Amino acid sequence: MTKKRGHFMIFLLLAPALLITLTFYLVPGILTGAMSFTNMDHRLTWNFVGFSNYVAMFKDTILSRVFWNTILYVFGTLLLFNVTFGLLIALATSYIAERHGEKPSLFFRALWLLPRFTPPIVYGVIWLWILDPTRNGLLNGVLNWFGQKPVSWISEFPMAVIVLTNGVIGASFGMILFYSAITSISREYNWAAAVDGAGWLHRIRYVTLPLIRWPLLFVTAYQTLSLLTSYEYILILTGGGPFYKTTVWSLYAYNEAFGGYYASYRFGYATALTLGLVIVSIIASVIYWRVFRFREMMSEPKIEVI
Amino acid sequence: MANVRLKNLTKTFGSVVAVDNVSLDIPDGKVTVLLGPSGCGKTTLLLMLAGIYQPTHGEVYFDDVMVNGIPPKLRNVGLVFQSYALYPHMTVFDNIAFPLRLQKVPKDEIRDRVHAITKVVQISDLLKRKPGQMSGGQQQRVALARALVKNPDLLLLDEPLSNLDARLRIETRVEIKRIQQEFGITTVLVTHDQVEAVTMADNVAVLKKGVLQQYSPPEELLLKPDNIFVASFMGDPPMNLLDTELVVRDDRAFFKCGSELEIPVPPEAREAVLSRTGKGLVIGIRPENMSLKEEEGDYAIRGKVFMVELLGRDKLVDFRFGEVALRVLVPADLPVNTGEELWIHPHQSRIHLFDKENSETIPIAV
Ligand SMILES: Nc1ncnc2c1ncn2[C@@H]1O[C@H](COP(=O)(O)OP(=O)(O)OP(=O)(O)O)[C@@H](O)[C@H]1O
Ligand SMILES: [Mg+2]
Numbered sequence: 113m114t115k116k117r118g119h120f121m122i123f124l125l126l127a128p129a130l131l132i133t134l135t136f137y138l139v140p141g142i143l144t145g146a147m148s149f150t151n152m153d154h155r156l157t158w159n160f161v162g163f164s165n166y167v168a169m170f171k172d173t174i175l176s177r178v179f180w181n182t183i184l185y186v187f188g189t190l191l192l193f194n195v196t197f198g199l200l201i202a203l204a205t206s207y208i209a210e211r212h213g214e215k216p217s218l219f220f221r222a223l224w225l226l227p228r229f230t231p232p233i234v235y236g237v238i239w240l241w242i243l244d245p246t247r248n249g250l251l252n253g254v255l256n257w258f259g260q261k262p263v264s265w266i267s268e269f270p271m272a273v274i275v276l277t278n279g280v281i282g283a284s285f286g287m288i289l290f291y292s293a294i295t296s297i298s299r300e301y302n303w304a305a306a307v308d309g310a311g312w313l314h315r316i317r318y319v320t321l322p323l324i325r326w327p328l329l330f331v332t333a334y335q336t337l338s339l340l341t342s343y344e345y346i347l348i349l350t351g352g353g354p355f356y357k358t359t360v361w362s363l364y365a366y367n368e369a370f371g372g373y374y375a376s377y378r379f380g381y382a383t384a385l386t387l388g389l390v391i392v393s394i395i396a397s398v399i400y401w402r403v404f405r406f407r408e409m410m411s412e413p414k415i416e417v418i
Numbered sequence: 419m420a421n422v423r424l425k426n427l428t429k430t431f432g433s434v435v436a437v438d439n440v441s442l443d444i445p446d447g448k449v450t451v452l453l454g455p456s457g458c459g460k461t462t463l464l465l466m467l468a469g470i471y472q473p474t475h476g477e478v479y480f481d482d483v484m485v486n487g488i489p490p491k492l493r494n495v496g497l498v499f500q501s502y503a504l505y506p507h508m509t510v511f512d513n514i515a516f517p518l519r520l521q522k523v524p525k526d527e528i529r530d531r532v533h534a535i536t537k538v539v540q541i542s543d544l545l546k547r548k549p550g551q552m553s554g555g556q557q558q559r560v561a562l563a564r565a566l567v568k569n570p571d572l573l574l575l576d577e578p579l580s581n582l583d584a585r586l587r588i589e590t591r592v593e594i595k596r597i598q599q600e601f602g603i604t605t606v607l608v609t610h611d612q613v614e615a616v617t618m619a620d621n622v623a624v625l626k627k628g629v630l631q632q633y634s635p636p637e638e639l640l641l642k643p644d645n646i647f648v649a650s651f652m653g654d655p656p657m658n659l660l661d662t663e664l665v666v667r668d669d670r671a672f673f674k675c676g677s678e679l680e681i682p683v684p685p686e687a688r689e690a691v692l693s694r695t696g697k698g699l700v701i702g703i704r705p706e707n708m709s710l711k712e713e714e715g716d717y718a719i720r721g722k723v724f725m726v727e728l729l730g731r732d733k734l735v736d737f738r739f740g741e742v743a744l745r746v747l748v749p750a751d752l753p754v755n756t757g758e759e760l761w762i763h764p765h766q767s768r769i770h771l772f773d774k775e776n777s778e779t780i781p782i783a784v
Contacts (some may be wrong), residue, residue, distance in 0.1 A: 155586070298501070299505070300499050300501055301503055301505060302501035303468075303470045303497075303499070303503070304497070304499060304503040304504075304505070305488075305498075305505075305516075306469075306470065306489070306490040306491060306517050307468055307469075307470070307490045307491070307493075307495060307497045307515050308491075308517040308520060308564070308568075309491040309520040309521060309568075310491065310520055311491065314520060318505075318516070319505065320506075322507040323507065325507075378548070
């Protein structure tokens, strides 16, 4: 009797969360899966067409371009900015904190965090202004000062632009994690290394980096997944163009569904693309899990610094 | 090898004065111990020798070369940290090889030197382990090997034995001393353990709140303490230190402690002491510098045993004279009972006298 009531209590307590998960996650998930087997368009009719969307995906020559764009975008942003640049800011600000106190260090970190607090539209518009092809743009204004001709940054270097704009935002995530990891390393390791004859470069290479290995791997894996599904800044800045040059997988799916400049409302095909991306993400996760040996991190405490 | 000289060395952290105007000559090839209670600035002083901290004032000289501002990597010092600070991600071999790799020593030579030094500190069978897989004592040996492998001019040890159990501490003490003598390395060892200081040191520098109290060979710390702090810090059980003043009655002089205890002034001391009549003094007698007898003597004191405490081979006999306590150390086999009345015979030449005002010693016996 009491046991049954206990089960009922558990169910009652879980119900709200369960309801939310069901209505907003599981049901749409199933609907999306189902939709990918239809040729639904702006008329929103459920017309099942079997695997034809998936067959079309393999024949889609644009998708193969989009795939390579995605690889370039994700790993370019990740390696240049989210990990490397984030690490550089973290190293620099931790050095500043050690030499000149916590306050100036906090100031610089807050500066790099600003883009994260800025609404995406505002952030995008700021970049549009910076990169404007006329003399009114910031960069071209500067060039003009030196007597140079204006450059159409976005149409000439579209991929570089979206990597840069995403990277400037993305670096702050790594920065925060790396900074806290670096400052939690006992000072004595660095002192020991200094006495052993290591300069600052050696200390980073042989002491700091090995000791922040787990945050490094975590940021790499986590940011890969979030970059795979993020397209909002690309949408604002280039819309995916010029001519698919900056269309990544998630943006392609978005454009197929809700219309970019080739507006088509092909919901069936768009959902198939989305499910394809989910599979790519799962494969990436499994690879990271294996290669980075995350099980080790989960199974024992990895705070190697005392 | 090197001899090291500190001149008016001061280090402050904000408003905290960690090391206060310390001048010290650290002789070549000897063990110099920095001794003092926790927080007295021992580690800070050591880190200035290593070049990790820069002095706020004063200078450090290695063989008459001023080394202020010279970074640690150019000083050729070996340092064993209080916490060992072994690199947790490296094996024992890699930890010890690290300084040599940075010096770009050829691979074969690295291997030979690491193997040689690990034989000396007896950890040859642990080379593949990581620091997390070793006991405190083993880690301490690895840290020592890492410090020694580069043949340093100066070896700095920060409480290297504090994490060890009593038995291992004694063994390792002997081992460090042996290694130091074998290599003849100038060594500075930090400790707050006076037994460690006395057994290891050629010279001991006693520090209190960053200020140097006394710098002398260890025997002298016990026989001729420069002030009350050194007298009370050194020796176990601690010295009896009693507030006193000089009284003269019937042409005989006494140290009067409280209302009930009078210690006769030894004849050798009369001259030096009489001028201090009426001034605040502190008399110090170590418990082991008194004996208990049934029979009276010229300068003996009659006392009643208040308590007896057995300390292994010795026992500590506690006498009370009103509110004043006097403790005497005697062999454990001497029969002494609570309540018994006995004669206490202080060893006349071992009585210490201090000025209560500035706590400095007043030389009495010759
Ligand atoms: N980096 C620092 N910042 C501020 N104060 C410090 C710093 N390092 C040491 N101190 C202070 O300086 C004093 C001396 O510290 P130090 O570590 O040298 O003591 P110690 O004699 O080695 O003590 P222990 O025996 O506990 O190791 C202490 O009061 C300590 O609080
Ligand atoms: Mg210390």
